[in-house]
Amino acid sequence: MIRIGEKTVRRLLMAAAFSAIGGLLLIALFIFKEGLSFFIETGFRRFLFSDVWDPQSGRFGIFPMLVASLWVTLGAMTLGAPLGVSVAIFLVEFVPRSVMRVVKPTIELLAGIPSVVYGFIGVMVLAPFIRSSFGGPGLSLLAASFILGVMILPTIISISVDAITAVPASYREGSFALGATRWQTVRMVVLKAARSGIIASVILGMGRAVGETMAVIMVAGNAVKIPHSPLDSVRTLTANIALEMGYATGRHREALFATGIVLFVVIMILNTAAGVMVRKRVSGKRG
Amino acid sequence: MTEVKIDIRGLNLWYGSFHALKNVSLAVPPARITALIGPSGCGKSTLLRSLNRMNDLIPGVRITGTVLLDGQDVFGGGIRVDRLRKRVGMVFQRPNPFPLSILDNVVYGLRVAGVHNRGVLRDTAEKCLRAAWLWDNVKDKLNHDALELPLDQQQRLCVARLLAVEPEVILMDEPCSALDPIATAKIEELMAVLKSDYTIVIVTHNMQQAARVSDFSGCMLLGEMIEFDDTQTMFTHPGDKRTEDYITGRYG
Numbered sequence: 001m002i003r004i005g006e007k008t009v010r011r012l013l014m015a016a017a018f019s020a021i022g023g024l025l026l027i028a029l030f031i032f033k034e035g036l037s038f039f040i041e042t043g044f045r046r047f048l049f050s051d052v053w054d055p056q057s058g059r060f061g062i063f064p065m066l067v068a069s070l071w072v073t074l075g076a077m078t079l080g081a082p083l084g085v086s087v088a089i090f091l092v093e094f095v096p097r098s099v100m101r102v103v104k105p106t107i108e109l110l111a112g113i114p115s116v117v118y119g120f121i122g123v124m125v126l127a128p129f130i131r132s133s134f135g136g137p138g139l140s141l142l143a144a145s146f147i148l149g150v151m152i153l154p155t156i157i158s159i160s161v162d163a164i165t166a167v168p169a170s171y172r173e174g175s176f177a178l179g180a181t182r183w184q185t186v187r188m189v190v191l192k193a194a195r196s197g198i199i200a201s202v203i204l205g206m207g208r209a210v211g212e213t214m215a216v217i218m219v220a221g222n223a224v225k226i227p228h229s230p231l232d233s234v235r236t237l238t239a240n241i242a243l244e245m246g247y248a249t250g251r252h253r254e255a256l257f258a259t260g261i262v263l264f265v266v267i268m269i270l271n272t273a274a275g276v277m278v279r280k281r282v283s284g285k286r287g
Numbered sequence: 288m289t290e291v292k293i294d295i296r297g298l299n300l301w302y303g304s305f306h307a308l309k310n311v312s313l314a315v316p317p318a319r320i321t322a323l324i325g326p327s328g329c330g331k332s333t334l335l336r337s338l339n340r341m342n343d344l345i346p347g348v349r350i351t352g353t354v355l356l357d358g359q360d361v362f363g364g365g366i367r368v369d370r371l372r373k374r375v376g377m378v379f380q381r382p383n384p385f386p387l388s389i390l391d392n393v394v395y396g397l398r399v400a401g402v403h404n405r406g407v408l409r410d411t412a413e414k415c416l417r418a419a420w421l422w423d424n425v426k427d428k429l430n431h432d433a434l435e436l437p438l439d440q441q442q443r444l445c446v447a448r449l450l451a452v453e454p455e456v457i458l459m460d461e462p463c464s465a466l467d468p469i470a471t472a473k474i475e476e477l478m479a480v481l482k483s484d485y486t487i488v489i490v491t492h493n494m495q496q497a498a499r500v501s502d503f504s505g506c507m508l509l510g511e512m513i514e515f516d517d518t519q520t521m522f523t524h525p526g527d528k529r530t531e532d533y534i535t536g537r538y539g
Binding site for chain 1: 339341344369372373376377383384385387395448449
């Protein structure tokens with residue numbers, strides 16, 4: 001029998017680990033190489049805050065898309081965060097563990113549904129519903145927010161459940177022993193103890209919402225303009241890149257890469273913030 | 288021993304199929320310290336946790352018999368568990384202050400009860416922290432995280448937090464097992480002061496502690512109360528051979 005040496009295994013695993021980091025570095029390098037010079041030439045402010053996006057005449061202002069991304073994300077969080085955290089509280093505190101062990105993996109399956117399927121449901125069901133009940137084109141900011149709000153549920157629920165489960169039982173016992181009801185215990189102790197984990201879950205959900213592309217393209221309508229109502233058609237930053245990259249050349253192409261840099265930086269900031277919150281939770285768990 | 292605060296009659300408790308308390312009867316006198324002793328797993332903590340129905344939180348528990356608090360059955364339909372637990376408070380084995388400020392810990396029970404007047408909360412906090420001999424340690428840092436305190440101060444904070452809800456009975460589940468001897472001595476002194484106003488039931492593994500602080504003692508073995516007497520008598524002339532064996536160290 002051939003024995004693979006300890007050292008060989010170590011080296012193989014190390015190579016695998018570094019290839020993942022290497023991949024990340026290469027992607028970052030590539031995006032910055034393609035987009036950074038455009039960013040600098042056009043100027044930070046003109047690129048981010050000019051509201052005319054007209055590649056034909058060489059005007060590249062992403063402000064309408066920036067605003068759209070912001071609103072869509074905000075809308076998704078407004079739906080997803082309270083709903084997701086409520087579900088997590090319910091699962092941990094108000095149903096038997098055996099039920100949670102079935103329900104939680106089922107919810108996590110939601111994350112496995114391809115985003116194009118979410119988009120499809122949005123187009124076939126949600127958009128017509130919005131058109132007939134509220135007016136407007138149906139494919140809209142509201143539709144995109146709603147679909148994204150559902151898509152980020154598994155992230156928020158799953159991480160919040162872990163955070164709430166990790167709250168030591170002794171806190172709950174102490175609270176019950178002082179005559180608190182279950183809801184008082186949850187509100188006054190458990191949520192405070194699990195706070196940073198719950199915030200981390202919301203931030204990670206936000207990251208997903210900002211980065212999601214396919215479902216958004218299908219339901220948002222993709223008109224490049226600053227929305228004035230939730231029923232307006234909007235185009236997000238991600239949608240813009242995906243829609244135009246196929247035929248973009250020259251400055252136009254560089255502008256799309258520069259948009260990529262903006263997204264890259266936003267997601268990095270969100271993920272780092274989430275990481276900090278998670279670490280805070282671990283170090284805060286004493287006694 | 289005519290007055291009775293808590294009257295336990297024929298109490299049986301099962302965890303699933305495990306018979307943890309076997310026909311336990313006991314009369315706890317008011318304004319005294321009653322110690323429950325016995326080897327690990329004999330059911331003394333289970334008995335203690337029956338008195339404020341903390342066992343309700345464990346799935347699969349079945350209870351028969353009665354526990355009368357001032358003549359009222361705590362398992363009866365008319366009783367609300369949250370009200371019961373305000374009357375019968377508990378200090379746990381490991382200090383378990385909430386991850387909140389010291390002040391918020393002390394007034395937690397009041398907030399739960401719906402008191403939100405800042406002046407009242409602060410005054411009660413000071414009164415209770417003084418009663419738990421913690422005021423001088425924490426008066427300048429009431430807004431600090433309670434988890435920053437040393438363990439014995441955490442435990443006294445848990446006592447202060449309990450006093451704020453003005454319970455009639457204080458249950459202590461090995462309150463000193465996580466503390467060093469000096470911290471233990473401080474808690475014992477505190478108990479001696481508190482006993483004039485509260486009925487205290489303490490579970491302890493520490494024979495000396497039981498002998499030092501308690502007025503009455505019950506010795507348990509394998510879910511049964513094998514002997515209950517005043518502490519002096521039990522430790523000098525135990526009536527049951529098994530009690531004697533345990534006290535003199537022949538049981539683990």
